[in-house]
Amino acid sequence: MLEIKNLHAAVDGTEILKGLSLEINAGETHAIMGPNGSGKSTLSYVLAGRDGYKVTKGEILYKGQNLLDLSPEERAGEGVFLAFQYPVEIPGVANTIFLKEALNAVRRHRGEEELDAMAVLKVVREKTKELGISEDMLKRAVNVGFSGGEKKRNEVLQMAVLNPSLAILDETDSGLDIDALKIVADGVNALRAPDRATLVITHYQRLLDHIVPDKVHVLAKGRIQRSGGKALALELEKNGYAEFAEAAA
Amino acid sequence: MSQKINPVENFVSGFEAIRATLAGNDLPWLDSLRRSGIGQFEDIGLPGPKVESWKYTRLRPLEDTTFRPVTLADREAYIDQVPTVLPSGLGCPRIVFVNGFMRSDLSCLDNLTEGVTVESLGAAVARDPEWVETHLGRIGSLEGQPLVALNTAMMNSGVVVHVRRGVVVEQPIQMIFIAGLTEEPVACYPRNLIVMEEASQATLVKLHAGLGVSAYLANAVTEVDVGDAAILRHYRVQSENMQATHLGSLHVRIGRDATYDGFGLHIGGRLSRTEVFARLEGEGGHCALNGAYLMKGREHCDNTTVIEHAVPHTTCSEVFKGILDDESRGVFQGRIVVHKDAQGTDGHQLSNVLLLSDKAEMDAKPELEIYADDVKCSHGATTGQLDETALFYLRSRGIPEALARNLLIQSFVAGALDEIKCDAVREAMMSKVVHWLPAKCFLAEEWTEE
Structure with a gap:
């Protein structure tokens, strides 16, 4: 599904990722853990195609094609979804309109017929029910005045509606209480399927109690320092990241 | 000529x-x-x-x-x-x-x-x-x-x-x-x-x-x-x-x-x-002066307002939103005058402008002229560009860049149009805004349904 080879990326001329390699197969859930400043968010933005994140070396293959050739909207159309660490507020645009535009843009890209407002609303309502999200969140402007938990739930709702092949969750657990965390985790787990993959980026092990990964990677100093199974996360929780900070130094 | x-x-x-x-x-x-x-x-x-x-x-x-x-x-x-x-x-x-x-x-x-x-x-x-x-x-x-x-x-x-x-x-x-x-x-x-x-x-x-x-x-x-x-x-x-x-x-x-x-x-x-x-x-009078302007080419648009509070207990509010593209130029001069006896005046003024091009120019001049001592008056003026983070957020959801830009422009202008109390007029004005937008926008009809 996703193959990252020797990725180097810079922001404002500073190299953040320094030779990161990673392979995720369909049906798998991987977790990337790492200390602050290790390059976790840079990786998620590079995958989603944000301007200003310059790949200087290496390549990313997604479903066999060069992901870096695609614009952010093309990536979304191809099934890449990034749940933001800090979802953006967009005053004046109702959530329903946003979801309709996004869903239809993605459907156009996939060669599917566009849905009218009623059909979109039906899909969205179904998903809100499944995710236990209150419907009045739909009428409000995108993320405006939402609590931290509501914003993250809104990300999961968008993910459910857009139905991606590769979901990347960037610190989706930050700032969530345990109930919100469960809702978000349930949403992510509901999407797990043999033809999909999930990349969970987090600082803490807690989220991984609810979204159980197949593989855990430690990212520090711009590279994957160690990979292992679920147990690696528990080990990190116990010992912290100090070991990797030194190892990379 | x-x-x-x-x-x-x-x-x-x-x-x-x-x-x-x-x-x-x-x-x-x-x-x-x-x-x-x-x-x-x-x-x-x-x-x-x-x-x-x-x-x-x-x-x-x-x-x-x-x-x-x-x-x-x-x-x-x-x-x-x-x-x-x-x-x-x-x-x-x-x-x-x-x-x-x-x-x-x-x-x-x-x-x-x-x-x-x-x-x-x-x-x-x-x-x-x-x-x-x-x-x-x-x-x-x-x-x-x-x-x-x-x-x-x-x-x-x-x-x-x-x-x-x-x-x-x-x-x-x-x-x-x-x-x-x-x-x-x-x-x-x-x-x-x-x-x-x-x-x-x-x-x-x-x-x-x-x-x-x-x-x-x-x-x-x-x-x-x-x-x-x-x-x-x-x-x-x-x-x-x-x-x-x-x-x-x-x-x-x-x-x-x-x-x-x-x-x-x-x-x-x-x-x-x-x-x-x-x-x-x-006394008890209220004045709202709101507006939006969308300029392109070499157009020049000047809004100059003077609101005078001559007696006690009157209120005013101003919200202006501007969109300036190409080499267009915007001017906003907003003056609020509170006379000596006009105690209890409440006045607020806001001017926000989005520049869509490096060559567009905005001059904003808010002025409060207050001669009474018990008043509540404020003003704010900002000039900026489309929020790149918001643009990326929309694009990351599959929305093409041109449409995402339009959506953000509309959202920005809506901040002023929301002041219009008459629904039919607000909807009609939003549809004029949509027609102004640079690329075809898919949002016109739904926007007005809300």
């Missing part, structure tokens, strides 16, 4: 040439009002950069183009379809002017509520000159206002709206001015008079629409008297053509417990300046 001319001389000789044909030329009071207008104009001349309030706006088109006054023949221009703000299906009454003259065949004033008069200035002067004399020129001062003075000399058309005491008009009334359909540059001088008697209510929608491509000057003056406890919702759309010069000034008197709620949408015109002078003269 490009050689230097003497504009003041031209305007004055234009006045002499048409004086005998102007409305009410047999009425001594009107003739003397016109003469004092042209006299003032001749004395002061066109406002130039040395005048502080004209620092950011130069009247170049008036310096190198001779505009002849419109004549009756210009009225007969062929209009295929009357441009409107509100959809014609709503059946709102309308009064239509073409090149400065009223066209009864395009107007529709049959269904007016009883107690409301809507007619052209010429008709009002002919029907009830005494009433017009007691109201005309009473709110818009000529002093130091050369453009008001020029309009006062030349005024030959425009709308007179008179809403009697206690009358509530449900349906919005549209005032439509069509221009740009002459072979050589022309000037027209609409003069509007709106008198809302005590406890009356009405919604007026004014449209200046430029058809065709010829240059013209619209020098409009509107005087508004909002009587005690009356409510006027006054919504304006300026959609002049790319060659047009639009110089409008609006003079409002607001009585006790009265509300003047004004909104201006500016989406076209080579050079435009809209001045609003509002004076709160009775």
Whole structure:
């Protein structure tokens, strides 16, 4: 599904990722853990195609094609979804309109017929029910005045509606209480399927109690320092990241 | 067209040439009002950069183009379809002017509520000159206002709206001015008079629409008297053509417990300046002056407002949102004056501008002039660019860049349009905004459903 080879990326001329390699197969859930400043968010933005994140070396293959050739909207159309660490507020645009535009843009890209407002609303309502999200969140402007938990739930709702092949969750657990965390985790787990993959980026092990990964990677100093199974996360929780900070130094 | 001319001389000789044909030329009071207008104009001349309030706006088109006054023949221009703000299906009454003259065949004033008069200035002067004399020129001062003075000399058309005491008009009334359909540059001088008697209510929608491509000057003056406890919702759309010069000034008197709620949408015109002078003269009065402007090419749009709080316990609010693309230029000058006795004044002003191009330019000048000590006044002015993070967020959800930009622009402008209390007008204005947007936008219909 996703193959990252020797990725180097810079922001404002500073190299953040320094030779990161990673392979995720369909049906798998991987977790990337790492200390602050290790390059976790840079990786998620590079995958989603944000301007200003310059790949200087290496390549990313997604479903066999060069992901870096695609614009952010093309990536979304191809099934890449990034749940933001800090979802953006967009005053004046109702959530329903946003979801309709996004869903239809993605459907156009996939060669599917566009849905009218009623059909979109039906899909969205179904998903809100499944995710236990209150419907009045739909009428409000995108993320405006939402609590931290509501914003993250809104990300999961968008993910459910857009139905991606590769979901990347960037610190989706930050700032969530345990109930919100469960809702978000349930949403992510509901999407797990043999033809999909999930990349969970987090600082803490807690989220991984609810979204159980197949593989855990430690990212520090711009590279994957160690990979292992679920147990690696528990080990990190116990010992912290100090070991990797030194190892990379 | 490009050689230097003497504009003041031209305007004055234009006045002499048409004086005998102007409305009410047999009425001594009107003739003397016109003469004092042209006299003032001749004395002061066109406002130039040395005048502080004209620092950011130069009247170049008036310096190198001779505009002849419109004549009756210009009225007969062929209009295929009357441009409107509100959809014609709503059946709102309308009064239509073409090149400065009223066209009864395009107007529709049959269904007016009883107690409301809507007619052209010429008709009002002919029907009830005494009433017009007691109201005309009473709110818009000529002093130091050369453009008001020029309009006062030349005024030959425009709308007179008179809403009697206690009358509530449900349906919005549209005032439509069509221009740009002459072979050589022309000037027209609409003069509007709106008198809302005590406890009356009405919604007026004014449209200046430029058809065709010829240059013209619209020098409009509107005087508004909002009587005690009356409510006027006054919504304006300026959609002049790319060659047009639009110089409008609006003079409002607001009585006790009265509300003047004004909104201006500016989406076209080579050079435009809209001045609003509002004076709160009775306790409990409220004045809202809101607006949005969307400019491209080399268009220049100037909104200059002065709100005076003359008595205690009055409120005002201003929200202006601007979108400037290409090499366009925006000016916002907002002054709030709180007189010595006007304790308990509450005034808020906001100007936000998005620059879509490196070559676009904005000048914002908020001014609070406060002589009372117990007041709440604030102002804020920002100029920025489209939020790159928001743009990326939308694109990461599959929304193409052009559409994402449009969505953010619409969202930004909506911050001003939300101030419009009348749903039909707000929706109509949003659809005008959507049509302005650079690329085809898929959002038009749903947007208005919300």
